[in-house]
Amino acid sequence: MSNLREYLKQKRDALLVRNARDPATLAPLTLKATATAEGRSGVRRIRIRHHQVISDSPADFAGYDLGPASPELLIGSLSSCLTHVFLIQASELQIPLDGLAVEVQATQDVRGGRPGYENVPFYPQDIRYVAHIESTASQEALEALHVAVEKWCPILNLLRNPQGLSGEVVRVGQAPSVPAAAAG
Numbered sequence: 001m002s003n004l005r006e007y008l009k010q011k012r013d014a015l016l017v018r019n020a021r022d023p024a025t026l027a028p029l030t031l032k033a034t035a036t037a038e039g040r041s042g043v044r045r046i047r048i049r050h051h052q053v054i055s056d057s058p059a060d061f062a063g064y065d066l067g068p069a070s071p072e073l074l075i076g077s078l079s080s081c082l083t084h085v086f087l088i089q090a091s092e093l094q095i096p097l098d099g100l101a102v103e104v105q106a107t108q109d110v111r112g113g114r115p116g117y118e119n120v121p122f123y124p125q126d127i128r129y130v131a132h133i134e135s136t137a138s139q140e141a142l143e144a145l146h147v148a149v150e151k152w153c154p155i156l157n158l159l160r161n162p163q164g165l166s167g168e169v170v171r172v173g174q175a176p177s178v179p180a181a182a183a184g
Contacts, residue, residue, distance in 0.1 A: 002098040012091040043067070071108055071124045079104040081155035082129055089148040095141050099134030127159065 035044045035055070043066055044055040055070055057063025068076060082102045090097050105128055112122030131149075133142060150156065 004097050004099065008087065008091045008097060011087055012094070015088065015091060041066070044070075046073075071106070074124060075104040075106050075127065078127070078129070078155045078159065081153050082131065082149065085149045085153040085156075086131060086133075086145065089145055089152065093141070093145060093148065095135065095137045095145050097133060097135050097137075099132070101132045102129055103132070104129045 033046055033048045035046045037043070038045055041056070041064055042062065043064065046053040046055055053073070054067035055073055056066040057069050058065050061069075063069075079102050082104070083100060086100055086102065087097070089095075090100075106124035107126045108124045109117070109120050109122065111117040112120040131146070133145075135142065137145075
């Protein structure tokens with residue numbers, strides 16, 4: 001038996017316990033991430049729970065290429081989420097998997113928003129994925145797995161059905177400077 005199949009058994013056991021909880025006793029989770037810009041490099045240190053991830057830009061954007069850029073982290077997050085939901089759904093549907101890799105690609109046009117390209121999006125677009133699955137399951141079972149993943153993947157569904165988003169700026173540490181013309 002493959003290691004992945006053994007893991008799917010563990011996943012199924014955990015899911016059975018998790019799914020047996022009374023929904024009335026559960027509360028929504030608050031997810032939180034904080035990114036700080038660091039020193040002369042401008043590297044972004046992302047903190048999520050007790051984990052840290054470094055994000056940076058390529059050299060042609062004044063970065064040092066010490067980590068993936070934010071758009072790459074976005075498609076990486078989607079890839080990770082899809083992979084995890086494939087595992088969850090395979091364990092729930094009892095579909096044997098011997099190998100799984102989910103590749104996500106997107107197009108980002110660096111010309112977007114610039115003169116002559118005002119109508120070209122500067123953000124990732126044409127996001128697509130391919131799940132490479134090694135399994136003895138039937139094609140029908142794999143199609144059912146795909147349908148379940150498309151239904152339950154939170155990041156996939158967030159991207160397909162965007163949510164409201166708000167933001168604010170809070171000054172910390174320094175008093176506002178007074179323009180020279182206003183001071184005279």
